[in-house]
Amino acid sequence: MGTVPGSLNAAGAIHAEDGHTAGREGRRHSPRVLLVLPTVVWLALFFVAPLVLMAAYSFGTSDLVIYTTRLGFTLRNYGEMGDALYLGAILRSLELSAVATAACMAIALPLAFFTVRQRPSVQRLLLLATIVPFWTSFLIRNYAWVNILQNEGMLQGLLHRLGLVHGSLNIMYSPTAIGIGIVYSYLPLMVLPVYVALERLDPAIIEAASDLGAHGFSLMSRIVIPLATPGLIAGAILVGIPATGEFVIPAILGGGKTLMLGNVIADQFLNVGNLALGAAMAMTLMTFLAVVLVLVALAQRTRTKTQDADRGATG
Amino acid sequence: MKTFREHPIVSLMAVLTLAFMWLPLFVVIANSLNSDKLLAHWGGFTLKWFKQAAADEAVRSGLVSSLEVAALTTLVSVGLALTGVLWWRRASKRGRRVYDGLVYARIILPEVVFGMALFLIFTRLHVQLGVLTMVVGHSVWGSAFATVILQARIRLLDEAVEQAAADLYATPRAVFVKVTMPQLGPGLLAASVLVFALSFDDVVTSFFLAGSSVNPLPLFVFGLIRFHVTPEVNAIGALVTLSMITLTLIAVWLLMRLFRGPGSIAARLGF
Numbered sequence: 254m255g256t257v258p259g260s261l262n263a264a265g266a267i268h269a270e271d272g273h274t275a276g277r278e279g280r281r282h283s284p285r286v287l288l289v290l291p292t293v294v295w296l297a298l299f300f301v302a303p304l305v306l307m308a309a310y311s312f313g314t315s316d317l318v319i320y321t322t323r324l325g326f327t328l329r330n331y332g333e334m335g336d337a338l339y340l341g342a343i344l345r346s347l348e349l350s351a352v353a354t355a356a357c358m359a360i361a362l363p364l365a366f367f368t369v370r371q372r373p374s375v376q377r378l379l380l381l382a383t384i385v386p387f388w389t390s391f392l393i394r395n396y397a398w399v400n401i402l403q404n405e406g407m408l409q410g411l412l413h414r415l416g417l418v419h420g421s422l423n424i425m426y427s428p429t430a431i432g433i434g435i436v437y438s439y440l441p442l443m444v445l446p447v448y449v450a451l452e453r454l455d456p457a458i459i460e461a462a463s464d465l466g467a468h469g470f471s472l473m474s475r476i477v478i479p480l481a482t483p484g485l486i487a488g489a490i491l492v493g494i495p496a497t498g499e500f501v502i503p504a505i506l507g508g509g510k511t512l513m514l515g516n517v518i519a520d521q522f523l524n525v526g527n528l529a530l531g532a533a534m535a536m537t538l539m540t541f542l543a544v545v546l547v548l549v550a551l552a553q554r555t556r557t558k559t560q561d562a563d564r565g566a567t568g
Numbered sequence: 569m570k571t572f573r574e575h576p577i578v579s580l581m582a583v584l585t586l587a588f589m590w591l592p593l594f595v596v597i598a599n600s601l602n603s604d605k606l607l608a609h610w611g612g613f614t615l616k617w618f619k620q621a622a623a624d625e626a627v628r629s630g631l632v633s634s635l636e637v638a639a640l641t642t643l644v645s646v647g648l649a650l651t652g653v654l655w656w657r658r659a660s661k662r663g664r665r666v667y668d669g670l671v672y673a674r675i676i677l678p679e680v681v682f683g684m685a686l687f688l689i690f691t692r693l694h695v696q697l698g699v700l701t702m703v704v705g706h707s708v709w710g711s712a713f714a715t716v717i718l719q720a721r722i723r724l725l726d727e728a729v730e731q732a733a734a735d736l737y738a739t740p741r742a743v744f745v746k747v748t749m750p751q752l753g754p755g756l757l758a759a760s761v762l763v764f765a766l767s768f769d770d771v772v773t774s775f776f777l778a779g780s781s782v783n784p785l786p787l788f789v790f791g792l793i794r795f796h797v798t799p800e801v802n803a804i805g806a807l808v809t810l811s812m813i814t815l816t817l818i819a820v821w822l823l824m825r826l827f828r829g830p831g832s833i834a835a836r837l838g839f
Contacts, residue, residue: 289652289659360581363581397596500678
């Protein structure tokens with residue numbers, strides 16, 4: 254939070270210099286900074302302070318009998334996470350999130366590409382069709398999958414009728430069901446950035462590639478995917494990061510059998526009362542995600558630099 | 569002439585993907601009218617689940633507290649976002665970067681993490697959990713989403729118009745009230761609708777911050793779902809789904825009108 258006040262002063266100073274409108278009314282010192290004050294106070298109290306306190310808790314000790322946490326400095330909570338139950342949940346979260354993100358990429362790309370190729374009015378309709386389900390109740394949409402996936406449910410009925418499967422399906426309450434739920438819930442967050450990346454490029458490139466004989470798979474792998482990469486990366490962040498901490502989807506579709514890190518954290522809070530351990534897990538999750546973000550940002554910076562260098566060399 | 573032909577597999581996959589996105593919504597609505605208690609087969613048309621849901625006291629009080637939380641959250645979030653964005657507009661590059669970073673962080677940080685963090689600070693300070701603590705929690709991310717929409721809108725404002733008004737001796741207050749605000753209006757409405765919908769639907773933040781005295785609708789439904797499938801959930805779900813689709817259509821329609829041209833909507837929503 255240390256940089257915020259500094260930047261506010263800088264902003265205030267700059268405004269005073271350009272104070273065209275304010276200056277005219279003799280309000281050169283009009284406190285523009287006051288505008289951002291509510292946000293600064295709100296975030297300091299309810300965003301930064303809680304996270305700092307959580308960091309402190311993660312080094313504290315929870316007394317499970319009297320339900321209190323003493324602050325202090327111990328690494329025991331972090332050590333306890335090596336326990337097979339917790340380690341399993343952490344690895345499962347990473348795996349499910351990675352697989353679901355990859356699946357989202359594979360599914361979103363054709364839809365985004367298809368959308369970009371339509372007339373503007375159709376594009377608008379397709380985007381609407383992509384966004385609307387996303388803003389509709391997250392909880393209810395995932396619950397709908399219980400109806401579809403459960404034994405005796407719709408999918409099993411359909412597959413039985415087609416004669417593809419006999420007996421029970423046993424998808425519900427498994428990691429597969431959670432994976433389906435994550436892909437389903439986060440898909441629009443992949444489609445939109447990929448769409449935006451593809452929309453910015455000149456349709457003539459695709460025409461040219463297709464004139465030169467690139468079709469189907471080679472068109473996708475050599476032209477469309479490389480051009481969609483910035484969108485795919487943005488989408489991977491928007492999908493992969495929240496999915497790693499997902500808590501509602503595994504609770505509904507995993508049925509409490511298949512745990513993800515989010516459930517284990519919530520469980521410390523709800524049942525066990527080991528807040529220090531829960532805080533340590535949340536800190537680990539947050540730190541891990543921050544590291545991933547920094548790595549992605551660095552990779553992107555290198556990529557842009559190389560591209561600039563290439564452009565410099567050819568031009 | 570168009571030399572490129574749509575690849576049939578790409579088109580097929582796109583259509584199947586859209587079907588995949590919409591199918592569960594139809595399932596919920598269909599099952600809310602299905603009289604088969606196990607929902608395994610179509611057992612005939614019924615409205616009894618709706619009656620059962622409407623008669624349930626927990627559903628009614630849950631709905632009231634959810635509406636209360638969503639309305640207050642919208643007010644706080646849009647207020648914070650509006651003042652913040654008006655500052656951001658003319659802020660220094662570094663100020664903007666910090667501000668944008670905080671917006672981004674609030675959007676992608678898993679809710680479990682700061683739901684828990686807020687719970688810790690509230691209990692530490694002996695703050696009674698309830699409607700107000702939920703509003704605080706929802707507003708942390710609600711204001712971030714509202715900010716993204718307002719930023720998109722404010723980038724399109726022509727400063728020259730405000731400048732002209734000022735040159736014609738409009739006071740700063742008059743410029744703001746008569747020029748800036750009317751142009752921001754639809755953006756504010758779109759932001760409000762989306763924040764309201766998100767808050768109304770929230771499970772995770774509320775899970776940590778509701779306390780034992782309040783049980784907002786999504787938490788009530790979440791409780792039902794976790795233990796068994798009840799047809800009543802489909803009825804609540806169908807009503808929630810239909811009203812949220814309506815709200816979203818309004819918001820997206822507003823956004824599309826604001827940003828004319830399909831590409832810019834998504835782009836300016838920050839994707």
